[in-house]
Amino acid sequence: MPMAASEIERLIRESIPDAEVTIRDLRGDGDHYAARVVSASFAGLPRVRQHQKVYAALGGRMGGELHALQLETAARGEDK
């Protein structure tokens, strides 16, 4: 069952309230997305931890209901 982009965004914002979320539906099929998530809460965290926070926000959906999500994260205010 595909997931709507708005639902992905809502789930991420729910657990990372300051997140700027940009989602692209890569194939227009509601099943392959790319997301960029920027949050001040990522500051100082290694990429793995930043991605884990996003996956945690999505609950168990990643890898199941949500088949493919290319993820890019960045800490707001960090020039890197």
Next chain:
Amino acid sequence: MSDANDRIAELIRSNDIVLFMKGTALFPQCGFSARAISILDHLGAKYETVDVLQDQEVRQGIKAFSDWPTIPQLYVKGEFVGGSDIMMEMFESGELQELVGTTTAG
């Protein structure tokens, strides 16, 4: 605790660079795994692969082991590096070359 965890820990301990993936380096069974392999090959890295499709216990176990929901997963010198998105980002920034200790020269 479980047998699968012990096996995963041993694979990570005994290989400097190990990629948990779907399929083999020659025949990846998923686009993300294929991307991970092409990055490692491009770096000229010497790596081991573990085909999770051949082992359901490892396939489920590695997700809990790394606290990471998807395959592929890369470990370098005992440390979890990430999946194919992180590998690509680190490749583009040059960090992955540094980590695996190879150069792309030549």
